[in-house]
Amino acid sequence: MLNSQLILNQSIIQDEWTFVPLPNANEEVKKQAGKLVLYKLTGESQPSELQINETVIPQTGKIILPLRVYLKNRNTLQARLKNDEISLWFATHEILEPLLASEKNINVFPLIAVFSERFQDGRIFTLGNLLRTRYQFTNILRACGDILQDQLFYLKRSGFDSYLIKAGKDSNEALKALQSFSEPYQGAVDIKNPVWKRKVRS
Amino acid sequence: MYQYDVIDQTIVNERVSQFRDQTARYLNGKLTDDEFRPLRLQNGLYIQRHAPMLRIAIPYGLLSSKQLRKLADIADRFDRGYGHFSTRQNLQLNWPKLEETPDILEELSKVEMHAIQTSGNCVRNITTDQYAGVAPDEIIDPRAIAEILRQWSTFHPEFSHLPRKFKIAVSGSKQDRAIVQAHDIGLEFYYDKEEKMAIRVWVGGGLGRTPILGSIIREHLEWHHVLTYCEAIIRVYNLHGRRDNIFKARIKILVKNLGIEEFRKQVEAEWLHLKNSPNTINENELKRVAKFFTAMPYEKLNDQDSTYDEAIQNNRAFASWVKRSVHLHKQKGYRTITLSLKPHGLAPGDATSAQMRIIAELADLYSFGELRVSHEQNLILADVKLKDIFKVWEKAKAHQLATPNIGLLTDIICCPGGDFCSLANAKSIPIATSIQEAFDDLDYLHDIGELELNISGCMNACGHHHVGHIGILGVDKDGSEWYQVTIGGKQGNDASIGTVIGPSFAADEMPGVIKKLINVYIEHRDPEERFIDTVRRLGINPFKEYVYA
Ligand code: HEM
Ligand code: SF4
Secondary structure (H helix, E strand, C coil), X not given: CCCCEEEECCEEECCCCEECXXXXXXXXXXXXXXXXXXXXXXXXXXXXXXXXXXXXXXXXXXXXXXXXXXXXXXXXXXXXXHCCCEEEEEECCCCCHHHHHHCCXXXXXXXXXXXXXXXXXXXXXXXXXXXXXXXXXXCEEEEEECCCHHHHHHHHHCCCCEEEECCCCCHHHHHHHCCCCCCCCCCCCCCCCCHHHHCCCC | CCCCCHHHHHHHHHHHHHHHHHHHHHHCCCCCHHHHHHHHHCCCEEECCCCEEEEECCHHHEEEHHHHHHHHHHHXXXXXXXXXXCCCCCEEECCCCHHHHHHHHHHHHCCCCCCCCCCCCCECCCEECCCCCCCCCECCCCHHHHHHHHHHHCCCHHHCCCCCCECEEEECECCCCCCHHHCCEEEEEEECCCCCEEEEEEECCECCCCCECCEEEEEEEEHHHHHHHHHHHHHHHHHHCCCCCHHHCCHHHHHHHHCHHHHHHHHHHHHHHHCCCCCCCCHHHHHXXXXXXXXXXXXXXXXXXXXXXXXXXXXXXXXXXXXXXXXXXXXXXXXXXXXXXXXXXXXXXXXXXXXXXHHHHHHHHHCCCEEEECCCCCEEEEEEEHHHHHHHHHHHHHCCCCCCXXXXXXXXXXXCHHHCCCCCCCXXXXXXXXXXXXXXXXXXXXXXXXXXXXXXXXCCCCCCHHHCCEEEEEEEECCEEEEEEXXXXXXXXXXXXXXECCCCEEHHHHHHHHHHHHHHHHHHCCCCCCHHHHHHHHCCHHHHHHHCC
């Protein structure tokens, strides 16, 4: 089976980052009734205290940490952060507010990754858009998890520039999908204006 | 009607290549069933009982004669010589082959058509009033905005994988014919106090297993902001709509659980960020698109024609057809005609390729080469001169397109049901045809008057049974097919959801049950009172008692 391959912009590259997963949760899943929304019963759990505490943080090298693990260890990680060794990932059902509350400038992170468990989970597109447009994140925005060729075009348009293609899938073929449509209709993150502002139309 | 420029055409062509590649990857095992499913669905392709089903988009129900001829050719070449017009103004083919769908899409692209987003968890085909542009009660022709919405929603990256399907309807007439209250978003156009075009925005309507009528989220929205406001709504839904349970995933459930006040608060907060962002429409773009929907080059005519009047006098059959099928028009001397796709005894909404060609010819000869599809599953010639109506009738009648039952009991809205659909609990087409046969007496049918009878083969409600004056729902009881009856549903400005009258019936009881309901109505009706009004006045009890007596 093909290993998971990384696309950055238009090419396949070696991944210089180590992804730090959360240990598997074996406690009961608690449904989250979110803070800013009364209704966020999407069925997924937030990482538990136990998972956060048991996450093993590699002591050297460039690492992508779970958001909650970073927040918990924020103080001890500052030196490495200055050294551009610390990036973050979070899952599509997590909320960004704790991050935004703790970091005035999220561009301290050279990379943010959004993890999507199922490729049909379209929250990743809104999250990409918000990170780029509302929270002004300008560094590398990576999509990881169940990332497939046929969603790449939408991911690109939603502000992602890095895609960790799911293991077993052909990244060379996936690259082509970034060019699926030459002149999209609507304005989005990559091309801001709708087509009728970009072109003269009859 | 709207005509593609090179940008539209390129998008559709690129879509054909993309889908050809996706289908090839699926067929050679590079895509799993699960990976391919959303891709094919967003191209209108279902896998059904007998074969795949392909749903072709007819944006806001508008079709040219050239396109209809192409659909006829496709039905002949790739299917069994007929197609099914659906309640969402689209066309469905019941027997295409998976391997051939890229070819079908390529043929469609040659006449500026496609199957983009006719299914799947994305923004679907935009629907509207079938009489847009010609109805006397129209305030604003909603088609230009509908086309702008179509383009904006096509491959909208942020909303390509929503929790569930998303349907938008637009309406600009006094009498709502687009059922804006039964859509995820309903946009109702009007002129505000300053005579500026504005929009009343409805949200959270939908039929299906939990029928809910929409709520007004914004009473007044300036038209420039329609896209960004929709983006705010759909963004809140995309983030917070349920994804763990497909039966609770529609926006209506989110709106209901949050309450419209809280939902509005979240949408408005989101919109503060999106308002005036680049997708805001400007005057030029509206003008550019609106010029495709200007009035036809009408002749100046009197609103009276002696040959037409004489034909009505002298020909009873013609007169009774006119009563049902000919509708008033904005322009003097013109009328709008509904061709019935509901001949008694055949599947409602079906048209053969031969009929499609005849209808295309009628459109060319008498109606500027254009057609509309109604959500009642009929076809419409929007702009026919009074003096031509008799000729249209003769030709239509010769091809079983002139059953004088528009708006009457046998003008049944019906989903494909158990004959075609793998989700069905029960067949629906044979129920429709048995009722049509039981009410084959035209005088009686006209005497009963306006009545909407809608049938769905399961609670997904493709046949809109909740809003039928009489609704029939197929249910499964211990593996056999039964039918539950509701009365008192209605579409339009005063929409309502029907009430179940009691335990369900076997298929062969259904025509008798409908007859009993009609008998109660005839006995109790006030002069000029329609079935639905009698039900609203008396409640369901007298009907219930008689049917179960
Ligand atoms: C034959 C294959 C078909 C399948 C598998 C199918 C599937 C479904 C499903 C699963 C739903 C429920 C979705 C929900 O509640 O979220 C639904 C609703 C609906 N379908 Fe179909 N359908 C089919 C054919 C049709 C046809 C032929 C029409 C038009 C005549 C149609 C029009 C609709 C409409 C109007 C709804 C209700 C939408 C709403 O709740 O707002 N469908 N369909
Ligand atoms: S209502 Fe049910 S049976 Fe009828 S087409 Fe829809 S899903 Fe199929």
